[in-house]
Amino acid sequence: MTPKPVKKHNMEIQGKSVEVTVATPTFFDVQGLAPLFARDDIDLAEYWMVAFGKWLQFSEPIALSQLSVEEGIELQSLVPDPVQVIEWLSFREAKSPA
DSSP: OOOOOOEEEEEEETEEEEEEEEOOOOOOHHHTTHHHHSSSSOOOOHHHHEEEEHHHESSSSSOGOOOOOOHHHHHHSSSOOOHHHHHHHTOOOOOOOO
């Protein structure tokens, strides 16, 4: 199996210089997120934790639950946003039978 292509970014997170390796989402990565969006109460914090854990690797230990707003915004720019994932999943409203 060929590894997913990656990009590397250097950033300051929690007072440390950290190299962030970003994996390219696969079809099955995205499909695995469907249960997060099939619920009535979509939890965006849960989405970002899953997305950061799935597509980001850090050269230093990072406490994701302790990210500042600025750090979170910078990291979220590296992974697909929830709207993009929903589009990839092709969720559509059910149509009435004709």
